[in-house]
Amino acid sequence: MDAINIACSRPYQVLVGSGLLDEAGAKIAGVTGCCTAALVADDTVDALYGDRVQGSLERAGCRVARFCFPHGEQSKDMGTYVRLLNFLAENRLTRGDAVIALGGGVTGDLAGFAAATFLRGVPLVQLPTTLLAAVDSSVGGKTAVDLPQGKNLAGAFHQPSLVLCDCGTLDTLPDGVFRDGCAEVIKYGVLCDEEFFDSLQKPINEQREAVIARCVRIKSDIVIRDEQDRGERQLLNLGHTVGHAVEQCSGFSVSHGHAVAIGMAYAARAAFRRGLCRRDCPARIEEMLRLYGLPVRADWAPEALAQAALSDKKRRGGHITLVVPEAIGRCVLYPLPVDGLADWIRSGEDTL
Ligand code: NAD
Ligand code: GLY
Numbered sequence: 001m002d003a004i005n006i007a008c009s010r011p012y013q014v015l016v017g018s019g020l021l022d023e024a025g026a027k028i029a030g031v032t033g034c035c036t037a038a039l040v041a042d043d044t045v046d047a048l049y050g051d052r053v054q055g056s057l058e059r060a061g062c063r064v065a066r067f068c069f070p071h072g073e074q075s076k077d078m079g080t081y082v083r084l085l086n087f088l089a090e091n092r093l094t095r096g097d098a099v100i101a102l103g104g105g106v107t108g109d110l111a112g113f114a115a116a117t118f119l120r121g122v123p124l125v126q127l128p129t130t131l132l133a134a135v136d137s138s139v140g141g142k143t144a145v146d147l148p149q150g151k152n153l154a155g156a157f158h159q160p161s162l163v164l165c166d167c168g169t170l171d172t173l174p175d176g177v178f179r180d181g182c183a184e185v186i187k188y189g190v191l192c193d194e195e196f197f198d199s200l201q202k203p204i205n206e207q208r209e210a211v212i213a214r215c216v217r218i219k220s221d222i223v224i225r226d227e228q229d230r231g232e233r234q235l236l237n238l239g240h241t242v243g244h245a246v247e248q249c250s251g252f253s254v255s256h257g258h259a260v261a262i263g264m265a266y267a268a269r270a271a272f273r274r275g276l277c278r279r280d281c282p283a284r285i286e287e288m289l290r291l292y293g294l295p296v297r298a299d300w301a302p303e304a305l306a307q308a309a310l311s312d313k314k315r316r317g318g319h320i321t322l323v324v325p326e327a328i329g330r331c332v333l334y335p336l337p338v339d340g341l342a343d344w345i346r347s348g349e350d351t352l
Contacts, residue, residue, distance in 0.1 A: 006159075014139055016209055016213050021056065029060040037062045037063070037064050039102060045104070073255075081145045085114055099112075099115035099125070103127075103133070105256065108143075112124055124159075126138035126162075129173075134165045135188070143156055144156075150244070153311070184257060185211055186289060190285060190325055197284075235331055235333065239260040240260060241263060241323075242305055242345060246263065246308075264325075265295075265297065267348065281326075281327055321335050322344070
């Protein structure tokens with residue numbers, strides 16, 4: 001098992017290993033001292049792992065109240081959020097209890113936002129069951145739901161009290177969902193670690209515990225320097241401007257990780273065309289994405305993607321902050337006037 005200390009304003013640990021779900025109750029009770037655990041999961045994950053986690057919590061002396069919702073991004077909305085708040089109120093959750101998010105990024109974001117806002121904040125524990133949630137969404141405290149106008153538009157920062165990543169849960173992931181997580185793993189390599197990037201030539205699935213721990217450490221280093229996302233943390237949005245636009249234009253039929261893969265490929269090709277990075281950079285990124293069966297282009301016109309991107313939180317007044325690779329392992333923030341976004345995206349369309 002690997003233990004990573006996240007030294008942010010309210011420090012916590014991320015534990016990565018196998019069989020952790022069976023120890024979840026004792027570890028959660030040890031950290032939060034909770035009496036009632038509101039266990040939140042989508043229907044797929046609830047059926048696979050809900051009973052195991054409930055049993056573990058009950059053995060540790062916790063009362064468990066289970067909230068289950070239909071799987072998918074469309075559940076990360078105000079309707080499910082309000083139903084969850086009502087559920088927490090009906091079950092008389094207090095600040096001495098805890099919300100337990102068992103699942104992927106949708107569950108973590110939704111349950112996290114409810115935990116952030118119910119009673120102005122109750123403890124949150126993240127039990128990620130997708131690779132994407134393990135390496136990204138369960139760590140760092142960003143929580144949100146989507147609005148019809150765009151993704152993650154209503155949210156809050158709320159750091160978890162504990163993150164337990166049981167790598168065994170990844171065994172049941174559908175292939176496409178596992179590949180979503182691979183896109184975020186590749187992102188970390190492009191962002192700040194060329195050696196790690198190259199190590200991904202060996203399948204992530206064959207080295208997943210080490211890969212997850214490395215990604216969490218990279219994310220932690222960035223988050224503790226910029227917890228509130230005012231500067232450096234925005235680097236973690238590599239691939240997300242075009243990525244969020246692709247998700248939006250597809251009506252969320254393109255999943256988050258696949259969309260981020262497309263966004264990274266656009267960012268690298270556009271950066272090369274503008275003379276901001278070396279020729280080998282986009283080619284290496286595309287090659288790595290293809291190795292994991294991830295897409296590198298989108299079907300929508302640059303104007304449509306730019307329009308969708310304008311609802312993005314990364315916009316400040318007349319500018320949007322892009323993340324641009326200069327080399328594998330080095331990226332910079334790049335403010336661009338909003339009216340230049342469609343041209344930027346167009347310059348990222350073509351294979352070099
Ligand atoms: P998800 O939570 O919808 O999970 C994908 C699918 O996998 C779901 O159908 C789920 O039921 C299923 N699933 C989950 N775990 C499983 C398992 N172990 N076995 C079998 N099936 C399983 O999606 P995701 O890709 O994990 O997360 C995407 C979401 O995360 C997006 O909403 C995105 O905006 C958000 N996100 C948030 C952050 C953050 O910092 N908060 C970062 C990145 C992404
Ligand atoms: N996933 C981006 C962040 O946590 O900042």
